[in-house]
Amino acid sequence: MRGFLLKNLRLKLISLAFAFALWFFVAGQSSTELGIMAPLGYKGIPKDMVMTSAPFGEVEVRVTGPRFLVNNLESSRIIAELDLSGAKEGTNNYRVPSKDVSVPMGVRVSRVVPGVVEVHMERLVEVELPVRVRFHGKAAPGFRITGVAVSPRTVTASVLAKDAPGLAGVYTKPVDVSGLDESASVSAALDAPEPEFMNISAYNVTVRITGTSER
16 A cells, blocks of 8 residues: 555655645636626426427526636536426526536636526427328329328327317328329328427328329
8 A cells, every 4th residue: 555655656746736736826816707608508398398489599607716717718618508397388487597507617607697588388289180192283184093092091299289179180292193194102291390290100101092094
């Protein structure tokens, strides 16, 4: 044990002296305050909720500390996060507490501007919706479309609770049948933009078009 402590003793003493010198240098500096713009992030959003409006962007973080540390502080080292785990449906007003702002050691957060952040939350519900096909163009002369089948026939999606009663189905993007002269199967993307549709079970379906030729 004694040999381990004495090993590289000179190097250890130099390192210790350097650490004390740096501490005295920082501690001896006069304290100053500075405002730094930092990105505002969100965490803990409830699974059955979605954020429909919030001040995405930056907040001003006022920090205090030794002049040497504050003047050399980079905005990328400051992280402000708002915990939304207790959010309710509707408008929520939050303060960004100092404890939710991450800053380097030796620097303290004095306040965050704006003092209050307004976040609007909507409740999500899961619905099962039939897939409806939109067509574009006209089949070839003499060919008549007699049937359309979709696989899968229905999809499940998370939608805003307030919008659910008015949803009769989800449509495909227009399927072009211009010049079609025989039965065919095509892949079609669903026209399901966010935030109206979220966590949808399928984004593409297979459309089977059958018909008869009258020529």
